[in-house]
Amino acid sequence: MKTKHEQILEFIESLPIGEKLSVRLVAKELKVSEGTAYRAIKEAENSGLVSTIKRVGTIRIESKTGEHIENLTFEEIVNITDAEVHGGLSGLKKTLTKFVIGAMTEEAMLRYISEESLMIIGNREEAQQLSLEHGAAVLITGGFKPSQRVIDIANEKELPLISTSYDTFTVGTMINRAMTDQLIKKEIVRVQSIYTPLEHTQYLNKDDTVYTYRMLNVNSSHSRFPVVHSDNRLVGIVTAKDVVGKEDHVPIEKVMTKNPDHAKKHMSVASIAHTMIWDGLEVMPVVSDELTLIGIISRQDIMKAMQSIQKQPQSGDTISDQINQLINESDNDQFTFSVTPQTTDNMGTISFGVLSEVVTETVYNHLASRNKKNLVVEQMNLHYFNMIQLGNELTIKPSIFDENRRSARLDVQVFSENTLAAKAVVVCQLIQKK
Structure with missing residues (x-):
């Protein structure tokens, strides 16, 4: 039997395009509380079924493709x-x-x-x-x-x-x-573009046993499986480590990890990649606003998306793009950057935010030249020693002082007029296929 939430969503989908609706109207029509109606309308808005327009109200719209x-x-x-x-x-x-x-x-x-x-x-x-x-x-x-x-x-x-x-x-x-x-x-790839939908997803019910997990794991490309309640609401995740030494008859609910990390469709791939790299996750559940399981996203999905982004032509320039265009690579793994009026603050010196972005983009370029293109800057400690004036030519010297399979640490020196003007320590997480 369908929940009230699902009934409301079906009712909204049945309305003609352009029809106005309200919380009170939905609550009265379907005999539900206004709180239940409000939550369903918000999910319908996130799904592209309705839209709230200033001075007009909430109307039924055609789903955006x-x-x-x-x-x-x-x-x-x-x-x-x-x-x-x-x-x-x-x-x-x-x-x-x-x-x-x-x-x-x-x-x-x-x-x-x-x-x-x-x-x-x-x-x-x-x-x-x-x-x-x-x-x-x-x-x-x-x-x-x-x-x-x-x-x-x-x-x-x-x-x-x-x-x-x-x-x-x-x-x-x-x-x-x-x-x-x-x-x-x-150009910003979101989870909704690359996740594996529920019908192609393997998952477990909280009432299943460790034996069910082992049977499911035999033909699977990964060892992490979402665990759901009877209404498909995500309640946990189970991995090979959780079932080691457990008897076949033990319920999954007893060994699973509760309240696992999860993704939502509107999130960017970059933000999810950061979490998956940091926690060493190969798979992450994708859920709706009601925490209903709708699919999974894997590390392989992330890798394919990032490789696709690198092949895309630039359509619109972000601040990072504009700064990157001003960075030039010279000999001996050094980079140069000219301080233009657009990169300064109202005192005529380089903006601290711009300097941070210059360091970040230089690190990306330096690691990309070493065939390490799939990475996320995890942390940066930037120290500003001398004022960098408008018109100055900067020389940026990045060097790797610690590197392993999953991360790299770099020391970045910024020289202005042959004087050390800033120094940064940057920590990057590297994305590797599993």
């Missing part, structure tokens, strides 16, 4: 520009491929209007109508409101019609930055 992750949706434009929705509510989950600033005549605008685009415009009613009729959503800047005629067209075409108090230049800047951010997000 992975191939559109690089595109912004009109709903996200509403949040970015703190806008108000006037019409075309059902089109908020549509994606936009470009935005156009309508600083031209209506006749000239026709060359630039296309479907899946956003027209940013002021209080020009004819231009607003023209954009909607040719398949473009409309964002009205300057705090102006649309007429009822334009609202009716937006509803008919199912194209969002929104307005914001910001000026056109500010809005264009905000959306352009958001598009860059989306490209960066696309």
Whole structure:
């Protein structure tokens, strides 16, 4: 029999796209407590079934697919520009491929209007109508409101019609930055992209015995198995070490490790890799917000993901990318870095955060040259001795003073004007296949 939580999720999935819902409505419809309804709605939001939009409320949406992750949706434009929705509510989950600033005549605008685009415009009613009729959503800047005629067209075409108090230049800047951010997000691999789902996962019930574990372990590529309750809620994990010397009839519940480390679908692979390396885990359970087992992630999955990331072309520059572009490798395992205005603080000296990133990126580059590409910086102690001024040329000298199969320790010296300006000790965890 399905739990109340599962019944609520099914009810939400049955609602048409664009339907508004609330905690009170769900609680009344399914005769459950408002607390139960709230928790289910939050999970539905995390799963992409519903979305909460400012000044609109919670609405049933179409599930977002992975191939559109690089595109912004009109709903996200509403949040970015703190806008108000006037019409075309059902089109908020549509994606936009470009935005156009309508600083031209209506006749000239026709060359630039296309479907899946956003027209940013002021209080020009004819231009607003023209954009909607040719398949473009409309964002009205300057705090102006649309007429009822334009609202009716937006509803008919199912194209969002929104307005914001910001000026056109500010809005264009905000959306352009958001598009860059989306490209960066696309490069961040998350657990949901690589984990093994439940139907292909081997796991045990807490009422199973050590004998069941041994039979399961015979044909498995790993020796760690999640342990679940009768409702598939994760309650522990069992390993070969736990069952050594135990009789076959002993219940798994007696030997398992309770409250094990686990991952959730929205977590980044980097954060999970850090935990798995540090604790020496070959497998980690993946759970929902309700701690229901939905799959596992293995060290092999992590390795494949990190190798895939290294092959991806850069689409959007992060701060790390920008700093890395300023680092040049010279002879004798040395690196140079020029202090530019963008890397300084308001005193004209290099920012401590930038210096930390320079050291980190140098360590990555140094170890990559030694074919140690799969690594995570675990710890860094950075000491700043002398001020590093704008325009200075830095020489960074990393050297490994301790290394084993799982970790490496490096001493990093930073010279400015031939003087030792900073020194760091960096500890890295190396990812190895098991």
